[in-house]
Amino acid sequence: MDKNAQAARNKKIRHALMLVLLVILFLLFIFPFILVIINVFKVKADITVDPLALVGAHGFTLENFPEAMEKMEFWKVFANSAIVTIFSTIFTLLLSSMAAFVIVRNNWKLTALLFSLMIASMVIPFQVLMIPLVSLYGGILGILNHRATLIFMHVGFSLSMATFMFHGAIKTNVPVSLEEAATIDGCTRWQTYWKVVFPLLKPTIATVAIIDAMAFWNDYLLPSLVLAKKELYTIPIATQMFYGTFSTDIGLIMAALLLAMLPILILYLFLQRFIVEGVTSGAVK
The missing domain is CATH 1.10.3720.10 (MetI-like)
Known part of the structure; x- marks a missing residue:
């Protein structure tokens, strides 16, 4: 493999690693917002038991919004x-x-x-x-x-x-x-x-x-x-x-x-x- 091909390959690897790092940082940054979106449609008990679950045991609810307002x-x-x-x-x-x-x-x-x-x-x-x-x-x-x-x-x-x-x-x-x-x-x-x-x-x-x-x-x-x-x-x-x-x-x-x-x-x-x-x-x- 000549030097130009090796340099191009190394550049692609660096680019891929940088992209992976940026994606990880993005997910870490946006995780609190995602957590809010997930839990806002659950009742209090479901949030306490499993805050990372997409849907709680009591199902999907919109009651939090009118009560909070x-x-x-x-x-x-x-x-x-x-x-x-x-x-x-x-x-x-x-x-x-x-x-x-x-x-x-x-x-x-x-x-x-x-x-x-x-x-x-x-x-x-x-x-x-x-x-x-x-x-x-x-x-x-x-x-x-x-x-x-x-x-x-x-x-x-x-x-x-x-x-x-x-x-x-x-x-x-x-x-x-x-x-x-x-x-x-x-x-x-x-x-x-x-x-x-x-x-x-x-x-x-x-x-x-x-x-x-x-x-x-x-x-x-x-x-x-x-x-x-x-x-x-x-x-x-x-x-x-x-x-x-x-x-x-x-x-x-x-x-x-x-x-x-x-x-x-x-x-x-x-x-x-x-x-x-x-x-x-x-x-x-």
């Missing part, structure tokens, strides 16, 4: 989660894209300092800020237990990362010549941003939207600190009521988790084609 007041908590997620995402997109536009197009020391501080803030763990946050907004200002407060906090914590992504996208993909042409045509600075720059950022907008929407929708820790009233609960907090001190109804938990993940999963399916393009749009070409 009733106990967690699904439509109320769904509306709370939707309001917080939608408004937090919209404000984050608008404010971060505007901030990135100003930072990129103005070579001021203040903008450079501001951008550096925003990048530095990304490495601060949220757990460090938990106690001061609750003490300030709850003990001193007394503005906890409001959806607006939670939206304000979500936007504040997500603004730095979103600005960083928009900064790279504008600097790489938006030519200054387009803005100069818009200015010559009589556009103001605001019109140039809104009519020329912002439409060119669609891939990054979709990427930031799906990343932040997933984070806001699935967040448990921050809403649990801010929202103590039951009528303001979001879906992640509402699912906590199924965990008892002495017993836990796994079937209802699985149903609640599936109901919680479906909206954000649908959003991801609609926007997934923009994800890779948006993430790499700020890379050096």
Whole structure:
């Protein structure tokens, strides 16, 4: 066997091994989701006895869904989660894209300092800020237990990362010549941003939207600190009521988790084609 044939054979073997490894990693990654799908259609006893069985001894059941929706007041908590997620995402997109536009197009020391501080803030763990946050907004200002407060906090914590992504996208993909042409045509600075720059950022907008929407929708820790009233609960907090001190109804938990993940999963399916393009749009070409 000559060297070329041996090299081709080795390449095929490496490719096959890599494919097998990727399949194994994929199965390990998706296994919890498969486990939820399998067990959501079983009664509690069947889940406890054999959680890996495709069908339980008591057969296929849909009772977990209406019971879970009733106990967690699904439509109320769904509306709370939707309001917080939608408004937090919209404000984050608008404010971060505007901030990135100003930072990129103005070579001021203040903008450079501001951008550096925003990048530095990304490495601060949220757990460090938990106690001061609750003490300030709850003990001193007394503005906890409001959806607006939670939206304000979500936007504040997500603004730095979103600005960083928009900064790279504008600097790489938006030519200054387009803005100069818009200015010559009589556009103001605001019109140039809104009519020329912002439409060119669609891939990054979709990427930031799906990343932040997933984070806001699935967040448990921050809403649990801010929202103590039951009528303001979001879906992640509402699912906590199924965990008892002495017993836990796994079937209802699985149903609640599936109901919680479906909206954000649908959003991801609609926007997934923009994800890779948006993430790499700020890379050096």
